[in-house]
Amino acid sequence: MMKVYLGVDVGSVSTNLVLIDEQRKILHTLYLRTQGQPIRTVKQGLSRLENVLSQQYQVAGVGTTGSARNLTAVIIGADAVKNEITAHAVAAAQIVPDVQTVLEIGGQDSKIIIIRNGVASDFAMNTVCAAGTGSFLDQQAARLGIPIEEFGELALKAEHPVRIAGRCSVFAESDMIHKQQMGHGMPDIIAGLCEALVRNYLNNVGKGKEILGPVVFQGGVAANAGMRQAFRKAVKQDIVVPKHFGVMGAVGAAILAQEAVQRKGSTNFRGTSLIKQEFATRSFDCSGCANSCEVVEINMNDQVLARWGDRCGKWENSLTNVEKIG
Amino acid sequence: MITVGIPRALFYYYYFPLWKDFFQNLGVKVVLSSPTNKNIVNNGVAMAVDEACLPVKLYYGHVLDLADKVDAIFLPRLVSTAHKEFICPKFMGLPDMIKSSGIKLPELIEVNIDLSRNKRAMRKAALEMGKHITGNTIRILKAWNLAVISQRQFEHIQRSGGQLTPQALELWTEETGNATLGMQQEIPKVALLGHGYNLYDRYVSMDIIHKLQKMGAEVITAENVPDSIIEEEAARLPKRMFWTLGKRQIGAAFHFLKRPDVKGLIHIASFGCGPDSLVGELIERHMRRAKTMPFLFLTIDEHTGQAGIVTRLEAFWDMIEWRNAQCQ
Numbered sequence: 001m002m003k004v005y006l007g008v009d010v011g012s013v014s015t016n017l018v019l020i021d022e023q024r025k026i027l028h029t030l031y032l033r034t035q036g037q038p039i040r041t042v043k044q045g046l047s048r049l050e051n052v053l054s055q056q057y058q059v060a061g062v063g064t065t066g067s068a069r070n071l072t073a074v075i076i077g078a079d080a081v082k083n084e085i086t087a088h089a090v091a092a093a094q095i096v097p098d099v100q101t102v103l104e105i106g107g108q109d110s111k112i113i114i115i116r117n118g119v120a121s122d123f124a125m126n127t128v129c130a131a132g133t134g135s136f137l138d139q140q141a142a143r144l145g146i147p148i149e150e151f152g153e154l155a156l157k158a159e160h161p162v163r164i165a166g167r168c169s170v171f172a173e174s175d176m177i178h179k180q181q182m183g184h185g186m187p188d189i190i191a192g193l194c195e196a197l198v199r200n201y202l203n204n205v206g207k208g209k210e211i212l213g214p215v216v217f218q219g220g221v222a223a224n225a226g227m228r229q230a231f232r233k234a235v236k237q238d239i240v241v242p243k244h245f246g247v248m249g250a251v252g253a254a255i256l257a258q259e260a261v262q263r264k265g266s267t268n269f270r271g272t273s274l275i276k277q278e279f280a281t282r283s284f285d286c287s288g289c290a291n292s293c294e295v296v297e298i299n300m301n302d303q304v305l306a307r308w309g310d311r312c313g314k315w316e317n318s319l320t321n322v323e324k325i326g
Numbered sequence: 327m328i329t330v331g332i333p334r335a336l337f338y339y340y341y342f343p344l345w346k347d348f349f350q351n352l353g354v355k356v357v358l359s360s361p362t363n364k365n366i367v368n369n370g371v372a373m374a375v376d377e378a379c380l381p382v383k384l385y386y387g388h389v390l391d392l393a394d395k396v397d398a399i400f401l402p403r404l405v406s407t408a409h410k411e412f413i414c415p416k417f418m419g420l421p422d423m424i425k426s427s428g429i430k431l432p433e434l435i436e437v438n439i440d441l442s443r444n445k446r447a448m449r450k451a452a453l454e455m456g457k458h459i460t461g462n463t464i465r466i467l468k469a470w471n472l473a474v475i476s477q478r479q480f481e482h483i484q485r486s487g488g489q490l491t492p493q494a495l496e497l498w499t500e501e502t503g504n505a506t507l508g509m510q511q512e513i514p515k516v517a518l519l520g521h522g523y524n525l526y527d528r529y530v531s532m533d534i535i536h537k538l539q540k541m542g543a544e545v546i547t548a549e550n551v552p553d554s555i556i557e558e559e560a561a562r563l564p565k566r567m568f569w570t571l572g573k574r575q576i577g578a579a580f581h582f583l584k585r586p587d588v589k590g591l592i593h594i595a596s597f598g599c600g601p602d603s604l605v606g607e608l609i610e611r612h613m614r615r616a617k618t619m620p621f622l623f624l625t626i627d628e629h630t631g632q633a634g635i636v637t638r639l640e641a642f643w644d645m646i647e648w649r650n651a652q653c654q
Contacts, residue, residue, distance in 0.1 A: 067633055085641035119652050120645045122620055125638060208614050290363035291529070311533070 003060040005261075006049075006269070007254030008042060008076065009084065009247065010034060010068035013107025013134065014220065015041040017049060018250035019057065024094055024258070028052060029247045038068040039075055039279050046076075047275045054272065062269045063087075063257030065249050074298055074306045075279055077270040080253065080260040087252030089113045089120045092216045094255055095242045100212040103231065103239075104248070105201070105221035107134040112206045124205050134221045136169045140176070140193065144186070151190060155226025158191030166196030194226035198234045213237045218245040277301055286310055328459070329355045330435065331392035331399045334362070335385045336417070339491055339522035343498050344477035345400060348452070351469030352459045357396050359388040362529035366391055371628060373427050379596040380530065380627055381523045382416050382423070390429050398433040398458065406442035411570045414601050433458070484549045490535065491526045491549050514646060516543040517582040519575045519609065520594035521602075524626060531594065531626065532635050541643045546588065548578035555581050563608075572605035579609045583616050589646045590620045592639075597627040620645050 004027060007018040015038065017030040030048055034041050046053075053059060063080035064072040065087040073081045082090075092102045093115060102113040110133050114122040126133070141148040155161075162179050165171040172193065179189050202211075215235060221227055222245040232239050244251060261267055270277075280299045285292045293310040307315040330349050332338060338358075346356045360366065362384060370387025392399055401424060404417045421436050437455045441447050449467070456466030476498070483494040516538050518525055525531055525547060535545050548556070556577035560567055567573040575593075582588040593609055595602040606623065613621040622642045624635065 067637070083637045083640040083644070085637065086644040117652070119648050120641075121649070123641060123645070208610065290360065290365050292364055311529070 001058040004057040005254040005258045006059050006062045007250035008064045008072055009249035010038045010066040010072045012067055016247040016250040017045040018247050018254050020254045026244055029244055031246055038071055042072055043275050046272055050272045059269050061257035061261035061267045063253035065253040077268040079267050080256040082256050084249050085123050087249045090255050091248040091252035096214055096216050096240055099214050099216050101215045103217045104219040105133055106219040110201055110205050112209055114209055126205050152224035152226035154187050155191040155194050157187040160188055161191035161195055162188050164192040164196040166200035172196055191226055194230040198230040211235050214240055216240045218242055218248040220246050327355050328397040329357050331357045331396035333385055333388035334359045335388040336523050339526050343480040344473050347473035347476040348469050351472050354459055359391040362527050379598050381596055386427055389424055393429055393431055398435050400435045403438045405440035408570055411568050413570055485552045488550055491522055513544040514589040515546045515587050517588050517591045518545055518547050519579055521571055524594055532632050537639055548574045551578045551581055569601045572601050575605055592622045594624045597625050
């Protein structure tokens with residue numbers, strides 16, 4: 001059986017699973033909607049991979065990333081747990097070895113990673129505002145009654161993109177409506193929106209960063225041809241969109257899992273049988289002090305796997321048999 | 327014995343030894359508000375004016391925490407602590423904001439501290455503070471002079487002893503005096519820049535200092551830089567920086583840029599901080615121009631979800647380790 005490494009990226013909008021081989025070739029990718037239920041979605045993803053996993057491959061290591069990386073790591077038995085910034089940088093550097101700039105726009109967040117000499121040297125992530133991320137494009141496509149898949153293609157038909165205010169999604173929407181009521185064509189408006197979002201991204205997230213090529217554009221929004229064109233125009237150079245642009249976080253997690261297993265020798269993976277296990281979470285307010293921290297407890301078949309959420313570490317450290325992940 | 331309450335907020339992190347010693351020398355018992363907790367945050371946010379930054383809002387919560395426990399609350403109006411320099415304007419209005427908040431307050435020990443024109447104004451301010459306790463001018467001045475010695479000791483532990491403010495506050499209260507541990511040069515350091523009341527309040531900062539230490543970083547802050555270096559470095563700006571706290575941050579940032587043992591710099595600011603919107607921008611520009619170390623800017627507000635901060639800190643530390651590994 002062939003040795004593979006599993007990368008799992010559980011984000012706010014999507015959950016991605018990726019299998020890579022020892023040479024870091026991507027064998028399988030899976031894109032699922034998280035729909036607010038990370039544990040269920042991870043189990044669902046694993047059961048979709050169960051067939052290939054039991055017949056052709058042997059999982060030699062698992063890595064998790066994304067905002068639910070710690071939860072997923074406990075459930076699945078991960079060898080590497082990494083933040084999504086590092087995971088994205090690792091994946092981009094693997095696919096495009098001389099990459100210098102990574103633009104990443106996902107469902108709720110956007111980031112820029114500057115890589116010099118193969119090492120991340122700077123990054124930024126959107127702070128309080130999610131304007132210009134995938135969710136906003138989704139919402140605008142729905143308002144205009146255009147399937148999101150065709151949204152970007154439409155922008156390419158624009159002859160004269162109109163100027164849309166991009167600082168805030170509320171302003172952008174009212175500006176779009178004004179332009180549409182004035183009689184501007186749909187492609188021009190959509191292309192204008194893409195340019196506004198790119199402008200907003202470069203001014204906020206990319207503020208003060210030196211964008212040198214090769215530039216890699218990844219994350220779910222890289223599927224949008226209009227956004228790709230707007231970026232090309234704004235940074236005045238070609239942009240590389242990797243084949244598996246939507247699951248790059250998971251690819252990075254898989255690579256990091258391979259490195260972790262090489263260091264420590266074996267995997268913590270629970271095996272696909274975990275699909276059949278009962279995982280339950282419970283939360284309670286600690287009454288130890290005035291902070292009343294919200295503590296979360298993760299159980300597998302009535303056995304406590306992990307606890308977190310307490311500021312002082314009283315609950316987190318109370319378990320002696322917690323598996324060490326790292 | 328009467329009790330005087332000092333809110334564990336804002337300039338507590340800079341002047342507590344001075345204030346505590348002064349009142350104690352006058353035979354008063356000093357009571358601190360509890361360390362910031364959920365209740366203090368909730369109360370502060372509910373009572374404060376909307377436009378205030380989080381640290382000012384917290385001050386309300388700390389005053390309320392003390393209000394029914396003490397005979398008087400020390401509520402200074404800090405305008406300036408150095409010649410031709412100023413503290414943020416919000417501090418100037420603080421006593422008025424608190425008085426109009428509707429909190430049922432005990433006696434207030436109010437005093438105007440403005441040393442922008444005349445250093446001797448401090449003596450007058452001390453007398454005004456002491457008047458609330460005793461009519462004996464000589465006793466007040468004696469108490470003040472002794473307190474100033476304590477304050478110097480507290481600053482010395484930080485500037486030359488390499489202790490972070492929370493440890494310095496502890497060491498000082500334990501009266502171990504000049505305990506100096508000094509920093510080991512080999513351990514990669516992360517410099518944290520920001521106002522003391524943000525950095526050292528474990529609740530508000532989401533315990534960033536300990537999070538970094540757990541990852542393996544040694545933390546150094548602007549308070550660990552001797553005053554002479556701050557003055558010298560800040561003087562490199564084309565125009566004099568007149569915000570006292572801003573000057574310390576800029577001076578420290580320039581100094582850290584030159585140090586090979588400092589591997590990265592993190593600037594932490596409250597959402598909506600006026601002076602930091604300028605100071606932070608200046609620091610960031612110089613950092614980017616120098617290109618010698620990674621820089622991270624974090625905004626803090628009322629969030630209790632730690633995921634955003636943790637993700638950025640982890641990625642930042644990964645970056646530093648990655649760079650170090652490549653250098654070796």
